[in-house]
Amino acid sequence: EDKVVQSPLSLVVHEGDTVTLNCSYEVTNFRSLLWYKQEKKAPTFLFMLTSSGIEKKSGRLSSILDKKELFSILNITATQTGDSAVYLCAVEDGNEKLTFGTGTRLTIIP
Amino acid sequence: DTAVSQTPKYLVTQMGNDKSIKCEQNLGHDTMYWYKQDSKKFLKIMFSYNNKELIINETVPNRFSPKSPDKAHLNLHINSLELGDSAVYFCASSPRGGWAGELFFGEGSRLTVL
Numbered sequence: 001e002d003k004v005v006q007s008p009l010s011l012v013v014h015e016g017d018t019v020t021l022n023c024s025y026e027v028t029n030f031r032s033l034l035w036y037k038q039e040k041k042a043p044t045f046l047f048m049l050t051s052s053g054i055e056k057k058s059g060r061l062s063s064i065l066d067k068k069e070l071f072s073i074l075n076i077t078a079t080q081t082g083d084s085a086v087y088l089c090a091v092e093d094g095n096e097k098l099t100f101g102t103g104t105r106l107t108i109i110p
Numbered sequence: 111d112t113a114v115s116q117t118p119k120y121l122v123t124q125m126g127n128d129k130s131i132k133c134e135q136n137l138g139h140d141t142m143y144w145y146k147q148d149s150k151k152f153l154k155i156m157f158s159y160n161n162k163e164l165i166i167n168e169t170v171p172n173r174f175s176p177k178s179p180d181k182a183h184l185n186l187h188i189n190s191l192e193l194g195d196s197a198v199y200f201c202a203s204s205p206r207g208g209w210a211g212e213l214f215f216g217e218g219s220r221l222t223v224l
Contacts, residue, residue, distance in 0.1 A: 034212070042114075042200065042215035043153070086151055096141075097166055098213070100153040 002027040004101035006089050012107045017079050021087050021104045024071040029094030033065055033072050036088040038103070043088055046074070076106075084108045113137050116201050116216040123191060124224055130187045131219045133201030141165070141204040142184040143213065144176060146197045153200070159184055191223045 003026045013019055025033065032050045036043035047056045049065035049072060056063050060079075065072045076083055086103040093099070114135045123129055135142060143166075144156040157176045158166040164176070173189045188195060201216040 036213075038151070041217045043213075044215070045212045048212060088151075088153065090153075095166065096158070097155060097168075099155075102150060102152050105151075 002093055002099040004089055004091055004099050006101035006104050010105040014109050018077045021074040023089030025091045027091045027093050031092040034090045035063055035074050038086045079108045081108045081110055114203055114214050114216040116219050120220050122222045127191050128189045131199055132185045134183050135203040139203035139205050143202040144186050145200040148197050193223050196223045
């Protein structure tokens with residue numbers, strides 16, 4: 001069965017700090033890895049990664065995938081209180097199924 | 111305009127009852143999903159439909175029955191509700207034929223079974 005493990009489970013930092021969230025996975029017939037941000041309600045899409053070593057970037061957020069070591073990281077620089085959320089990592093297998101990790105709860109203190 | 115909308119947003123009911131949650135998407139996507147998120151925020155897929163055809167049917171009790179009358183709608187009916195069914199149920203849709211890829215989620219339906 002596909003498996004996604006995220007660490008840390010929770011993280012509390014001060015505004016302006018840089019954080020790194022980790023995601024490791026085991027999946028049969030890997031197709032993609034995705035990051036989502038969940039504030040109060042629906043998860044919202046951040047990145048989809050399919051190739052190793054190619055960084056995806058959106059503003060202060062960036063992510064990279066290592067398909068050899070089976071992990072991905074999500075970096076957030078110069079954190080702001082609006083970054084407080086649960087960050088979910090998911091992997092898609094060859095049957096189009098997404099398996100999610102339990103998420104990292106990030107809290108930014110002003 | 112809400113892209114993926116679910117109703118109701120909140121549902122409180124007694125054990126043993128039957129309830130339905132409706133989902134509609136106006137994005138023109140071919141694939142729709144139901145996910146269950148438990149109290150620990152763990153999101154687990156239940157079903158997926160591609161153009162009204164059942165694609166993924168995870169190990170879910172047969173008390174849960176999805177129905178897709180057309181590709182813009184995917185409803186979830188739950189019979190004989192149990193305490194363990196309490197969760198947030200998310201509907202989602204995907205723009206990519208053959209890829210789960212980027213999912214667009216509804217706001218969730220919080221089901222509480224007493």
